[in-house]
Amino acid sequence: MGKLFAFIVRYSIVLLFLLLEIIAFSMVVKNNGYQQSVFFSSSNSIMASMYSISNSVIEYFYLKSTNDGLAVENIELKNQIIKLQNQIDVYNHSKKYGSVKINPDQEINFIYAKVINNSTNKLLNYITINKGKRDGLYPDMGVINEDGVVGIVSNVSEKFSVVIPIINPKIQINSKFAHNNYSGPVQWDGHDYRYAKLNDIARHVKFTDGDSVVTSGYSKSFPEGLLIGIVNKHNIKESDAYYDIRVKLCVNYRTLTHVQVINYSNFSEQQNLEKSVE
């Protein structure tokens, strides 16, 4: 017993060192998955509120580009209003004269959120936004902005959420070519925040540089047809079965200030149904 005690005293610093390193390493391993604990992430409310203070300053530098984006979006929304107006006219007309019935498709609406922390220079990039559980957010919701797909919500606290953007290799987003519906996952390769890779496109598929890559609608997070990027470069080796495709992402992550979270009202119903089959 005395010897053991002497041993502990003699090597106390090494033992303390090993203990601390084991704690740190177990945190690395434990939180390596898709879902992190809220405490150790920037959705923790102390961290997040400090980020929102610093962001309220930084925000001013990006006002101009944000304004441009909003103006473009405004025009698109106006166009949609005109289209919908036409549909209403058709509907009223058909009500007057006969049988055609159009069910309005109200499955989806958008929740507006502000980006309060964002990185592009790391391997594992994350975005923190200022909406959380009390605003109706939950993990796996899709996130977009006016340019296209941004990422997927991973962690939600009461007032804040962490979004995993496309430029983080932890997620891949199911996508397809807009013109012929061949689908494959888009994943980031860790090099350049402007480009990602589109995988699993077989040799026989026909496409060219400049083709649009959109969401496939096979996941609950995104409806079909949201723009992810455009094909920037592709090549295929003699021996390969699949193309090596580089996609230029539509979203500029460096100037990201506002996003919209997609609220799919049938999310839990679809999830339960799919779970019951598994």
Added chain:
Amino acid sequence: MILFLQNILRFIILILVQIFVLNNIRLLGYINPYIYILFIFALPVKFSRPLSLLLAFILGLIIDMFSNTPGMHTFATVLIAFLRNPVINLYTSIEEGANPEPSFYTFGVAGFVKYIITLVLIHHTAFFILEIFSFIGFGYTLIRIILNSLVSIIIILGISLLKKK
């Protein structure tokens, strides 16, 4: 007492600078220098080792919580806090009874530069290997380690130059 306050102030300022300034540097897509470890470097040579390990743990944990990297900074920072004394003994000979803060003046230019370079390289290597460890290939990690270490070393030496005696 002055030493105590000085170190607390340094602790807070380095964390704020790291999180709100340096984590936002976006040079070449790879560069994200980590200079918060300057706190560990600047502790007096004979500072209590258990306490310096605990401080390193807390410092790493705070940086981790702000940058969504659970455990990674903590691991790397505790590692250099532990290796600091052997490295100091390797490069310098401190007089018996003296307890200087590491700097150009107390270590000599060569000794201090070697001390900083060795520990920054160890810290960055540990951190970037942990970051990549369960993901895609190894290729760019080496570039990340070298580029980031270079920038961190330059910044840390620059800050140390500003310090008077």
